[in-house]
């Protein structure tokens with residue numbers, strides 16, 4: 001059963017790429033004449049740097065950002081043969097084995113390959129979904145001479161590949177060149193690599209000025225088209241197999257290299273992945289503002305702006321359609337203002353759109369304000385999950401709910417808008433849990449705004465769970481990033497010490513034991529868990545409950561009533577969601593024979609719920625309390 005599910009999941013993964021592409025968006029011819037983005041990641045290292053280990057992890061994170069757009073990753077300029085060797089060996093040692101009971105022909109139709117020496121056991125075949133190689137007595141035999149690491153980009157889960165791509169992408173930068181970021185020699189070296197590997201997107205993990213971006217795009221596009229003949233190529237014009245490629249599968253005239261910096265990359269992820277609500281509008285706003293600066297500063301505005309939205313590079317829904325729709329508008333006869341130049345039309349369109357989005361955001365802000373007023377008086381605790389991207393927030397929510405309600409994936413920025421779900425704490429008390437967008441190092445300033453509104457809900461939460469991937473080597477740095485962003489958003493120390501519970505997630509991956517001394521030192525609770533294996537999650541629910549009871553002023557009440565009303569009252573208490581613990585059930589023996597048995601319960605309630613409970617079941621008690629006076633609105 002498990003195997004079958006696994007194989008189905010793998011099948012799904014394999015074919016999900018085609019299915020995931022939105023159909024309705026008009027496609028523009030993409031660079032190199034195909035829609036696939038072949039991305040080169042470059043992580044520049046400056047002097048003094050942050051230390052080799054941290055720099056490498058930042059590079060891995062950069063690789064992760066490209067991966068979260070489902071781009072194909074290309075080896076960096078400093079790729080070494082030993083990396084390829086390691087990858088092949090690692091694949092050989094850990095072959096991806098899937099045993100399936102499905103119909104063989106069906107599987108073949110779906111593109112699965114039956115290995116030539118498939119191991120036969122109880123009529124089951126072993127299929128090799130991604131790897132080249134054969135099985136012999138259950139052992140994977142890998143042909144070490146073959147180039148099996150071509151498709152690196154899709155093997156994101158393999159840590160060795162991830163790490164190798166990151167290592168090959170580290171580029172030392174002694175000083176930043178004002179117009180091209182890199183020095184002439186580096187630009188040429190990378191240009192050569194771009195030509196060799198047919199790269200059409202370069203992500204430089206740093207902020208670039210619009211001028212630097214434009215110049216790099218220009219010069220690397222020339223390299224990609226083969227217009228700049230490099231030393232090596234002009235020396236050996238015949239022995240390069242690139243020449244055949246040029247004639248066959250690549251239209252070099254169409255070659256276009258797009259350069260992304262950290263800002264545009266994160267913006268691109270946000271634009272592509274966030275689909276709803278204010279978060280999407282905020283992102284659209286950042287996007288439009290950015291598009292406008294491009295437009296103003298660039299002389300050849302239309303070309304450079306449209307290049308941002310090229311085909312798959314920018315499936316940014318309305319943003320995409322609105323901005324590139326100048327020609328469509330003309331076609332529809334909606335062109336106005338004679339004498340308006342292309343750039344003026346673009347600018348006006350962007351301005352109009354900015355005004356519209358701003359209005360929508362304001363309106364929603366007002367709505368939220370009203371809702372907030374309502375939320376101020378609430379009896380169900382609100383718990384927000386925050387933390388660095390990929391820390392396991394969504395996984396924890398799924399684990400508590402015991403089903404997959406939010407997607408949890410090994411991708412950066414998987415969750416982009418706040419989701420709230422109802423959960424039950426340790427005693428059965430209801431609570432609302434909010435899953436939020438992940439944090440990241442050097443979040444571009446403009447995007448902090450988008451964050452602000454998505455995280456507004458955090459400010460209203462009674463408890464904030466800071467989920468940390470404690471197994472991550474840069475866990476401490478990630479924590480600092482979270483704290484800094486919180487500070488930028490206006491959350492102070494008091495907020496931290498009053499509402500915070502720190503959750504050390506992924507303890508199953510820890511190589512060193514947990515430092516319990518550190519746990520005891522802090523002023524807020526620290527709870528080590530594994531959301532994947534459901535370790536210690538129950539205890540976490542208890543700690544959340546204790547803290548929320550304290551914050552929400554809940555206290556124990558003794559309720560005594562006839563046993564025949566038991567079901568009705570208990571149901572009410574559960575339905576109203578605010579009961580936190582029923583203790584000490586005592587059956588009181590009848591005083592006289594024939595009397596109904598009474599029952600006494602200890603429940604922990606907030607005052608509002610207690611008053612409602614009294615009003616529902618014993619209204620006479622309330623009248624007594626008011627001493628027979630009519631209510632104020634009589």
Ligand SMILES: Nc1nc2c(ncn2[C@@H]2O[C@H](COP(=O)(O)OP(=O)(O)OP(=O)(O)O)[C@@H](O)[C@H]2O)c(=O)[nH]1
Nearest residue numbers: 390391392393394395408409413414415438531532
């Ligand atoms: N080994 C291990 N993996 C975990 C654990 N918790 C989460 N993961 C994995 O970590 C990856 C990221 O988990 P998510 O829940 O998507 O992380 P997130 O914090 O919601 O990430 P964003 O939505 O991108 O901010 C997934 O592949 C999870 O399966 C854990 O306790 N142990």
Ligand SMILES: [Mg+2]
Nearest residue numbers: 393394414415
């Ligand atoms: Mg998530």
